[in-house]
Amino acid sequence: MATIETLEKSQVKLTIEVSAEQFDHGLEHAYQTIQKDVEIKGFRKGKVPMAIYEKKFGVESLYDEAINHIISDTYYEALVEHDVLVVAQPKIDFDINAIGRGKSFTYTATVAVKPEVKLGEYKNLKMKKPSEKVSAAEVNAEIKKLQEQNAEMQVIEDRPLKEGDTAIFDFKGTLNGEAFDGGSAENYELKIGSKSFIPGFEDKMIGLNVGEEKDLELTFPKDYQAEDLAGKDVVFHVKLHEIKEMVLPELDDDFVKDLDKEGIDTVAALKESIKKDLKAEKEKSAKNAKTDFAVQTASENATMEIPEDMVVAEKNRMLDNTKQQAKQYGLEFEQYLQFSGMTLEKFEEKLMEDARKSIRYNLTLEAVAKAEGIEVSDEEYNARLKELADQYKISVEQVSAQLSKDVVIQDIQMNKAVDLLVESLELT
Amino acid sequence: MLASEIIKRPLITEKSMQLVENLNQYTFEVDKRANKVQIKNAIEELFDVTVTSVNVINTARKPKRVGQYQGFKAEKSKAIVTLKADDKIEIFTA
Numbered sequence: 221m222a223t224i225e226t227l228e229k230s231q232v233k234l235t236i237e238v239s240a241e242q243f244d245h246g247l248e249h250a251y252q253t254i255q256k257d258v259e260i261k262g263f264r265k266g267k268v269p270m271a272i273y274e275k276k277f278g279v280e281s282l283y284d285e286a287i288n289h290i291i292s293d294t295y296y297e298a299l300v301e302h303d304v305l306v307v308a309q310p311k312i313d314f315d316i317n318a319i320g321r322g323k324s325f326t327y328t329a330t331v332a333v334k335p336e337v338k339l340g341e342y343k344n345l346k347m348k349k350p351s352e353k354v355s356a357a358e359v360n361a362e363i364k365k366l367q368e369q370n371a372e373m374q375v376i377e378d379r380p381l382k383e384g385d386t387a388i389f390d391f392k393g394t395l396n397g398e399a400f401d402g403g404s405a406e407n408y409e410l411k412i413g414s415k416s417f418i419p420g421f422e423d424k425m426i427g428l429n430v431g432e433e434k435d436l437e438l439t440f441p442k443d444y445q446a447e448d449l450a451g452k453d454v455v456f457h458v459k460l461h462e463i464k465e466m467v468l469p470e471l472d473d474d475f476v477k478d479l480d481k482e483g484i485d486t487v488a489a490l491k492e493s494i495k496k497d498l499k500a501e502k503e504k505s506a507k508n509a510k511t512d513f514a515v516q517t518a519s520e521n522a523t524m525e526i527p528e529d530m531v532v533a534e535k536n537r538m539l540d541n542t543k544q545q546a547k548q549y550g551l552e553f554e555q556y557l558q559f560s561g562m563t564l565e566k567f568e569e570k571l572m573e574d575a576r577k578s579i580r581y582n583l584t585l586e587a588v589a590k591a592e593g594i595e596v597s598d599e600e601y602n603a604r605l606k607e608l609a610d611q612y613k614i615s616v617e618q619v620s621a622q623l624s625k626d627v628v629i630q631d632i633q634m635n636k637a638v639d640l641l642v643e644s645l646e647l648t
Numbered sequence: 649m650l651a652s653e654i655i656k657r658p659l660i661t662e663k664s665m666q667l668v669e670n671l672n673q674y675t676f677e678v679d680k681r682a683n684k685v686q687i688k689n690a691i692e693e694l695f696d697v698t699v700t701s702v703n704v705i706n707t708a709r710k711p712k713r714v715g716q717y718q719g720f721k722a723e724k725s726k727a728i729v730t731l732k733a734d735d736k737i738e739i740f741t742a
Contacts, residue, residue, distance in 0.1 A: 262661030269665060 224302045230335035230527045234298050234310075237326045238290055244321065250285035279321055287319070295329055308332040308529035332527030337587035340521025343644040354498045362494045367468045370478065376463040381428045383413045388462040389425075395454045402446070403454070407461065418444070425458065433459045507642075514641035519584035526579055534575035535568065542571075582634070589633040592640060596632045601625070604632050651690035654682040658739055659726060667728065668740050678727045680706070687727045697735040703728045 225233040238246075251273065256266040258273055274282075291312060299306065314327035373386065381387055387410050393403030412422045424436045436456040444450040469475045476490045484490050546556040557567060588594075602616075605628065609616045656677040658664075664675040678687055684702040691699050704727050709720040731737070 262659070262664075264662060267662055272660065272665075 224298075224304070229332075230525045231330055231332050231529075232302075232304060234295070234302070234304070234329045234331070235326060236294050236298050236329065238294055238324060240322050240324045242290055242294070243286065243319075243324065246286035246290040247279065247282050247321065249289045250282040253285060254282075283319060287314075291327065291329075298329070304331075305334045306331045307334050308527065308533040311529075332529040335524045335526055335530075335583065337522055337524045337583050339518070339584070339587050339591055340523065341518075343641070354495050354502065358498055359491055359494050362498065363471065363490070364468075367471065367475075368466070370475070371466045371468050373464045374467045376465050377430055379463075381412060381426055381460065381463050383426060384411075384466070386411045386464040386466070387425060387428075387460060388464070389458050389460045391456050391458040393454050393456045395449070395452055400449065400454075403456070421456065425460070428458075428460045430460055430463055433457065510642050510645055511638060514645055515581050515585065515638060518588065518641055519580045522580075522584045522587065524580070524583055526576065526583070530579060531572060531575050534579055535571045538571050538575055539568065585634045585637040586630075588637040588641065592637070594633050594636045594640070596629045596636075600632055601629060604628055649679065649682065649686065651693045654679050654686055654690040655694060658737075660740065665740070671730065672733060672735070673728050673730045674737050674740060675726060675728050678704070678725050680723060680725045682725070684727075687729065691729050695737050697737065698732040699729055700732050701730045703730075 223235045225235070248270070251270045255268065255270075255273075258268045259265050260268045260272060260276060263272070295310065295312075298304075308331060310329040310331035312327055312329050314325060318325045376385065388407055389410070390406045391404060391408060393400060395403075410417065410422070412425060415422065418438060418440055420438050421436060424438070425434075428434060434457075436458060437453070438456060439453050440449045440451060442451045469478075471487060473486050476487055477485050481490070481493070484493055542556070543553045546553050549556075551559070557564060560567070562570070605616050605619050608623070608628075609619045612619070656679065659675040659677055661675075667673040667675060674691075676687075676691075682690070684704060687702050687704070688699045691697065691702075704725055706725050707723060709723045712719050712721045
């Protein structure tokens with residue numbers, strides 16, 4: 221027996237009555253689960269009658285298990301009875317003092333249910349058309365990158381160091397005449413102009429000849445990460461060993477041939493192919509932008525009250541996923557956190573945000589699918605199964621055994637809803 | 649002897665529980681010196697039931713060694729008491 225009451229924030233409160241017989245049944249079940257481990261003198265292990273057990277340990281020791289059993293039974297019955305779609309674990313409340321053998325008791329379960337979604341505007345949303353054009357400059361930048369990848373390093377001896385060269389040198393830094401940690405190295409390779417050393421270091425090295433030595437007087441920046449050095453005046457003694465210059469290969473058909481790309485052996489063809497790749501990339505990102513915009517705007521326009529429990533449940537699911545992934549990479553979860561430079565609290569906070577968003581999106585899409593009457597045909601279902609099977613390289617039967625039909629169908633519905641949103645976008 | 653001196657404790661084991669269930673017989677540890685009549689009267693007095701028969705088993709002392717000391721486990725007497733049908737002794741059934 222259960223009564224239902226709707227609370228705010230998409231929660232319902234179920235008041236469920238458990239009869240005395242049901243409770244006794246629960247006690248018996250509870251004893252059955254522990255019986256095999258009960259030991260009392262005079263009886264073989266697992267052969268102790270319930271009455272004897274109760275006399276020795278008290279019937280109260282069975283309450284916990286009994287209540288769990290009863291609640292899991294009656295709670296699901298109540299859900300079916302009232303046709304409730306829950307989205308999180310229920311919060312169960314009861315008065316422990318009202319419980320006893322031969323007595324009936326009532327408990328309440330407060331649980332988050334799937335929120336009602338009121339869709340706002342979701343069709344014909346206006347969006348600025350994302351650019352899909354590829355400029356000549358972008359193509360040239362790509363080619364420059366290719367040239368740099370294939371560049372040769374040439375040793376220079378007849379001129380001093382200049383910007384863009386790579387210098388190989390020893391250096392020794394001293395603070396008030398004493399060397400400090402991390403301030404020295406030998407045969408260090410540094411690209412001048414890469415700004416990987418403190419400001420001024422690279423500039424002051426320009427003009428040095430091979431074999432030359434020089435003292436660089438420098439000041440560490442105030443926000444330098446090593447506190448004992450920040451803002452201090454230091455002297456670096458450097459000795460230049462070698463200067464190397466990057467020589468870009470000539471952009472001609474020979475260079476293109478050396479790249480060894482199939483079917484491309486002229487500069488024009490290379491440009492054409494790069495342009496094509498960039499275009500495809502841009503189209504893809506434009507499509508993503510459209511999808512993001514459509515789904516986000518639609519969900520922002522919709523109103524719904526997402527129960528906190530639902531978010532927490534989703535967050536926990538995400539957290540578990542992350543832990544699993546970390547394990548697959550052979551990392552402990554703590555290590556993973558360290559790598560990403562986050563504390564557990566911060567990480568959870570972020571997940572909460574993500575969870576909220578993803579629930580919002582999903583609910584919106586579901587509502588759209590419903591509002592538009594999106595149906596999924598058997599062919600679409602089978603096609604999707606095939607797709608999944610190919611993706612994971614398993615047979616269609618295995619897929620359908622692992623995923624329930626409802627899940628797959630919902631997935632297709634969502635995708636169709638997304639397509640619908642994107643197609644209806646009004647690009648300006 | 650007092651009834652409470654004669655009847656020392658109920659013996660609750662798998663076997664004695666079987667006797668309760670099948671034959672309405674209850675097993676107690678009793679004083680070695682008591683005879684069947686005394687046991688019968690004591691049970692009737694303590695539990696307010698009618699006893700139809702009493703069987704007594706005497707267990708012999710058993711050697712028992714605790715470290716270097718040789719000793720014995722005490723002798724004892726067990727009484728299996730049959731009750732009139734429908735009579736019950738509560739302590740055996742909860």
